[in-house]
Amino acid sequence: MFVEQTLDNCIKCNICVTECPVAAVTDKFPGPKYEGPQAARFRQPNQPLTDWSVDYCSGCRVCNMVCPTGVRIAEINARARAEMVRKGAFGWRTRLRNNLLARSELLGKVGHPIAPLANALLQNPLGRLAAEMTLGIARHAPLPTFSRERFTAWYRAHQPANAPKGKVVYFHGCSTEYYEPRVGRAAVRVLEANGFDVIIPPQHCCGLPLLSNGEFDAARNYHRRNVNSLVEYARQGIPIVGTSTSCTLTLKEEAPELLDAFDEESRLVAERTFDLSEFLLNLHTRGELNTEFRSIDLRAVYHPPCQYRAHRVGRPSLELLRLIPGLDIVESHAACCGIAGTYGFKAEKYEIAMQVGQPLFDLVRATGGPIAICDSETCRWQITHGSGVPSVHPMELLALAYGYEPEGVLQQQTL
Amino acid sequence: MRTIQTEVLVIGGGATGAGIIRDLAMRGFDAILVEKRDLTHGTTGRYHGLLHSGGRYAVKDPKAAVECIEENRILRRIMPHCLEDTGGFFVVTPWDDPDFGDTFMEGCRNAGIPVEEISVAQMLREEPLLNPKISRCFRVPDAAADSFLATRLNAESARAYGARIWTYHEVRDLMMDGQRVIGAVCYDLVHDEEVRIYADMVVNAAGAWAGKIAAMAGLDVTITPGKGVMVAINHRVLNTVVNRCKMPSDGDIIVPIHTVAVIGTTDVKVSDPEHFAIEPWEVELMLDEGEKLVPGVKEMRILRAWAGVRPLYQETKAVDTRDITRAYTLLDHETRDGVSGIITMTGGKWTTYRQMAQVTVDRVCEKFGVQRECRTHLEPLPGAEQHGGYHWLGARFADVERRQAYGDLICECELATREDVERAILEGDAKAIDDIRRMVRLGMGPCQGGFCTFRAVGLLHRLRQPDVEEANAALRDFLQERWKGLLPILWGQQLRQERLDEFIYLSVLNVDHLPGPKATRLAPVMYDPPTGEAPQGRV
Ligand SMILES: Cc1cc2nc3c(=O)[nH]c(=O)nc-3n(C[C@H](O)[C@H](O)[C@H](O)COP(=O)(O)OP(=O)(O)OC[C@H]3O[C@@H](n4cnc5c(N)ncnc54)[C@H](O)[C@@H]3O)c2cc1C
Numbered sequence: 001m002f003v004e005q006t007l008d009n010c011i012k013c014n015i016c017v018t019e020c021p022v023a024a025v026t027d028k029f030p031g032p033k034y035e036g037p038q039a040a041r042f043r044q045p046n047q048p049l050t051d052w053s054v055d056y057c058s059g060c061r062v063c064n065m066v067c068p069t070g071v072r073i074a075e076i077n078a079r080a081r082a083e084m085v086r087k088g089a090f091g092w093r094t095r096l097r098n099n100l101l102a103r104s105e106l107l108g109k110v111g112h113p114i115a116p117l118a119n120a121l122l123q124n125p126l127g128r129l130a131a132e133m134t135l136g137i138a139r140h141a142p143l144p145t146f147s148r149e150r151f152t153a154w155y156r157a158h159q160p161a162n163a164p165k166g167k168v169v170y171f172h173g174c175s176t177e178y179y180e181p182r183v184g185r186a187a188v189r190v191l192e193a194n195g196f197d198v199i200i201p202p203q204h205c206c207g208l209p210l211l212s213n214g215e216f217d218a219a220r221n222y223h224r225r226n227v228n229s230l231v232e233y234a235r236q237g238i239p240i241v242g243t244s245t246s247c248t249l250t251l252k253e254e255a256p257e258l259l260d261a262f263d264e265e266s267r268l269v270a271e272r273t274f275d276l277s278e279f280l281l282n283l284h285t286r287g288e289l290n291t292e293f294r295s296i297d298l299r300a301v302y303h304p305p306c307q308y309r310a311h312r313v314g315r316p317s318l319e320l321l322r323l324i325p326g327l328d329i330v331e332s333h334a335a336c337c338g339i340a341g342t343y344g345f346k347a348e349k350y351e352i353a354m355q356v357g358q359p360l361f362d363l364v365r366a367t368g369g370p371i372a373i374c375d376s377e378t379c380r381w382q383i384t385h386g387s388g389v390p391s392v393h394p395m396e397l398l399a400l401a402y403g404y405e406p407e408g409v410l411q412q413q414t415l
Numbered sequence: 416m417r418t419i420q421t422e423v424l425v426i427g428g429g430a431t432g433a434g435i436i437r438d439l440a441m442r443g444f445d446a447i448l449v450e451k452r453d454l455t456h457g458t459t460g461r462y463h464g465l466l467h468s469g470g471r472y473a474v475k476d477p478k479a480a481v482e483c484i485e486e487n488r489i490l491r492r493i494m495p496h497c498l499e500d501t502g503g504f505f506v507v508t509p510w511d512d513p514d515f516g517d518t519f520m521e522g523c524r525n526a527g528i529p530v531e532e533i534s535v536a537q538m539l540r541e542e543p544l545l546n547p548k549i550s551r552c553f554r555v556p557d558a559a560a561d562s563f564l565a566t567r568l569n570a571e572s573a574r575a576y577g578a579r580i581w582t583y584h585e586v587r588d589l590m591m592d593g594q595r596v597i598g599a600v601c602y603d604l605v606h607d608e609e610v611r612i613y614a615d616m617v618v619n620a621a622g623a624w625a626g627k628i629a630a631m632a633g634l635d636v637t638i639t640p641g642k643g644v645m646v647a648i649n650h651r652v653l654n655t656v657v658n659r660c661k662m663p664s665d666g667d668i669i670v671p672i673h674t675v676a677v678i679g680t681t682d683v684k685v686s687d688p689e690h691f692a693i694e695p696w697e698v699e700l701m702l703d704e705g706e707k708l709v710p711g712v713k714e715m716r717i718l719r720a721w722a723g724v725r726p727l728y729q730e731t732k733a734v735d736t737r738d739i740t741r742a743y744t745l746l747d748h749e750t751r752d753g754v755s756g757i758i759t760m761t762g763g764k765w766t767t768y769r770q771m772a773q774v775t776v777d778r779v780c781e782k783f784g785v786q787r788e789c790r791t792h793l794e795p796l797p798g799a800e801q802h803g804g805y806h807w808l809g810a811r812f813a814d815v816e817r818r819q820a821y822g823d824l825i826c827e828c829e830l831a832t833r834e835d836v837e838r839a840i841l842e843g844d845a846k847a848i849d850d851i852r853r854m855v856r857l858g859m860g861p862c863q864g865g866f867c868t869f870r871a872v873g874l875l876h877r878l879r880q881p882d883v884e885e886a887n888a889a890l891r892d893f894l895q896e897r898w899k900g901l902l903p904i905l906w907g908q909q910l911r912q913e914r915l916d917e918f919i920y921l922s923v924l925n926v927d928h929l930p931g932p933k934a935t936r937l938a939p940v941m942y943d944p945p946t947g948e949a950p951q952g953r954v
């Protein structure tokens with residue numbers, strides 16, 4: 001109930017309405033004030049279905065950020081969507097589509113072993129057209145490609161450096177595991193460069209995509225299993241860090257709040273979870289960060305993803321990147337890239353997502369650097385899709401600055 | 416001055432008067448209803464919102480309990496669209512005598528009220544915010560009732576049967592011919608004009624004002640206005656009506672109605688049905704008592720407070736108003752006082768308004784020497800059939816969603832669309848913005864008119880084209896009307912809201928200094944300033 005109770009704080013000021021990136025581009029979405037604190041007064045569990053438009057909320061949480069009174073609008077909306085799912089608002093086709101998009105772990109497990117075939121299918125225009133027509137997955141949306149090697153496979157083979165500073169748990173998330181293991185490798189290297197022993201316990205999808213598709217039961221299951229796997233470390237005071245800002249946000253507060261998971265174990269895990277940049281910047285504040293960076297002569301836009309801003313920890317990645325000599329960072333103030341997890345992949349929302357992201361795409365193109373930087377995987381894919389400029393995670397640049405070999409798109413840059 | 420002749424003149428546009436005019440019209444009488452303000456301006460528009468099952472009176476006032484359950488069944492049939500079938504709980508809290516539960520069950524059974532004890536676990540499943548320390552819970556068929564809508568529909572039905580209903584017509588005097596009342600002198604507030612209505616029979620249905628009307632014919636009718644204060648919580652903390660299982664007392668019911676939950680009520684004798692104050696102790700008492708039912712409610716956002724007056728009638732002078740019977744009384748002044756041409760219907764409850772009307776019109780028939788059967792319990796109110804079933808909380812929202820009407824909201828909090836407001840102005844013949852409120856709930860949500868008042872006044876101005884100064888005054892009237900219910904609860908989140916509303920109206924729009932009179936004749940009667948004193952025996 002905590003989430004809905006915040007509706008009482010709303011003073012109707014409309015600030016959220018003026019800032020919501022989705023309401024700005026489509027009439028299908030009346031905006032945060034209407035969907036959140038207002039509609040919540042008309043919702044009741046045991047009555048017929050009332051909602052439709054709330055499904056157009058992307059969940060970007062811009063509204064939460066700007067609300068002067070602390071209404072948890074995005075969460076109210078997410079819970080309303082879960083009620084829609086529970087009350088059968090979506091047909092089986094939409095449910096199937098949403099589940100396909102939202103079950104990144106399952107998708108990874110199935111798709112990874114047959115990576116070349118899966119990639120061929122997923123990138124094939126005909127296959128994509130078929131997927132749009134049958135399932136409603138937007139044919140132009142930027143689906144990722146499976147990597148050849150899973151991140152954890154690399155990690156098991158990897159020789160750890162000596163670790164005077166103690167242990168850190170790394171929550172890699174699905175995208176690192178199946179699509180972009182280079183981000184995980186960069187994270188491990190950066191942590192090792194700072195003298196940490198990186199532990200990777202068994203883990204599952206954080207459940208955020210399921211949460212934002214209203215599939216709460218499945219999300220609860222994942223969250224529970226993650227908490228079980230992580231809580232021992234949390235008890236020992238070992239920090240849990242992640243490179244996916246959505247995974248860490250989910251562990252920190254989204255899952256507990258949306259699922260009413262206010263148990264002791266969830267709380268412990270939440271308290272010990274940090275975004276990796278946040279964690280490193282804390283080190284830096286204490287004068288413990290290894291700052292022996294080599295120079296990277298590059299100009300690039302950094303976009304703090306919505307999910308990251310929802311952590312309410314400032315701009316740690318930006319501050320870290322600014323420690324790297326030569327790196328000329330242009331900070332994006334765009335509200336959102338539009339993709340918002342699985343949102344922009346949906347045929348009926350693809351255009352909205354592209355319009356939402358347009359100012360950011362324009363900025364990236366106008367800045368003219370060879371890459372863009374962003375902490376969230378789906379946002380990176382969207383930025384690349386919308387602007388044509390490849391995107392990297394901040395850790396990739398930090399690893400490079402610590403002298404590790406460049407990977408992925410950074411290899412192709414003359415740095 | 417206008418002069419009009421009719422068979423029956425009904426004074427008072429509350430539930431009782433509207434019920435009577437419908438019954439009269441359905442039985443073929445030529446009838447006029449006059450109401451000094453808008454329909455439901457009196458107690459009917461300021462009540463708690465509960466369609467009683469009778470449970471509340473099962474032990475204390477069995478006669479009232481029987482009337483309630485009888486009417487409860489009938490109203491569910493003829494006006495489901497005015498009711499929300501919330502069901503009701505009677506709960507035994509740690510502050511109540513657990514044995515009263517058995518007395519209560521017995522009382523209900525005797526009165527014919529369906530009652531069932533449910534487990535506390537079941538109660539908490541249905542209403543998770545209720546106090547887990549509650550020890551017993553009984554389910555009865557209480558419901559939430561929209562008296563604005565019900566009264567308006569009674570009037571609409573009456574009109575369809577040929578009755579005339581004149582709002583903003585205040586009875587200032589009764590015309591007499593010897594020991595016979597022959598009509599009333601009314602003042603038309605809108606047109607600033609006197610209207611004389613001659614009638615063969617006058618029905619005094621002026622609720623708590625009935626004594627004042629009777630006095631105009633030299634009749635001594637003592638109505639003790641019993642003031643009750645209610646406090647609305649910003650959202651539905653409960654979806655079931657919850658009563659304390661004990662002898663009726665202060666602050667022992669929470670009614671979920673439309674988007675709010677209302678805690679009520681007090682009972683304090685006042686000398687005038689229109690001029691009284693909401694005292695801080697009354698608001699505090701409501702919250703303290705509410706806290707016993709829903710822990711944490713005191714910290715929640717309080718939307719507004721208001722007060723209504725019970726029309727409690729007793730032949731002998733009463734001490735504690737709660738002991739006066741709630742069953743209604745029909746006074747036939749011909750037999751009682753030797754004055755013919757007038758009868759008074761008073762007391763009762765909203766729940767029993769139809770029965771009260773039936774009894775009244777039966778007497779009217781007798782007086783006219785005709786035999787015509789009452790049909791108000793058989794014929795549903797307008798719209799019941801099309802609507803098909805009870806009102807439900809999300810209905811309005813679902814409708815806005817289905818029609819994608821969200822771009823066209825005038826009152827965003829209560830989801831009143833432009834179409835709703837325009838219809839209220841044109842078809843509903845709203846004279847003031849407050850009349851629009853009663854029709855479409857404009858300004859009744861969290862911002863209390865902050866974002867809808869200027870829009871509504873714009874529509875009023877465009878559709879009716881009053882001159883600008885009049886429109887300005889109408890705007891000020893409504894802001895005052897909202898303000899009166901905010902003053903008693905001005906803290907926390909609602910204070911923050913009011914600060915913003917103040918910026919909008921006083922700073923941005925400079926409403927206090929717009930040209931035009933400060934207020935119109937239709938301006939609200941404000942509550943008196945509180946004395947701040949706690950009453951005897953209450954600290
Ligand atoms: C605090 C409180 C809570 C209540 N809660 C409930 C409840 O939950 N359920 C329930 O069933 N009952 C409830 N009641 C009782 C119920 O509200 C009343 O019994 C009922 O509304 C009375 O209706 P009425 O038409 O008789 O009186 P009113 O609604 O008061 O109507 C009388 C009308 O006469 C008009 N009038 C007065 N003088 C003149 C004049 N000179 N000329 C023309 N018109 C005039 C007034 O403006 C008024 O509109 C409650 C009462 C109170 C006080």
Ligand code: SF4
Binds near residue numbers: 023032059062
């Ligand atoms: S979460 Fe984003 S899309 Fe949803 S209402 Fe808030 S700002 Fe708008």
Ligand code: SF4
Binds near residue numbers: 009012015033
């Ligand atoms: S920003 Fe917050 S307070 Fe303002 S309208 Fe939106 S939810 Fe309400």
Ligand code: SF4
Binds near residue numbers: 174207208247
């Ligand atoms: S949010 Fe994290 S764990 Fe969840 S799907 Fe994305 S990467 Fe995987």
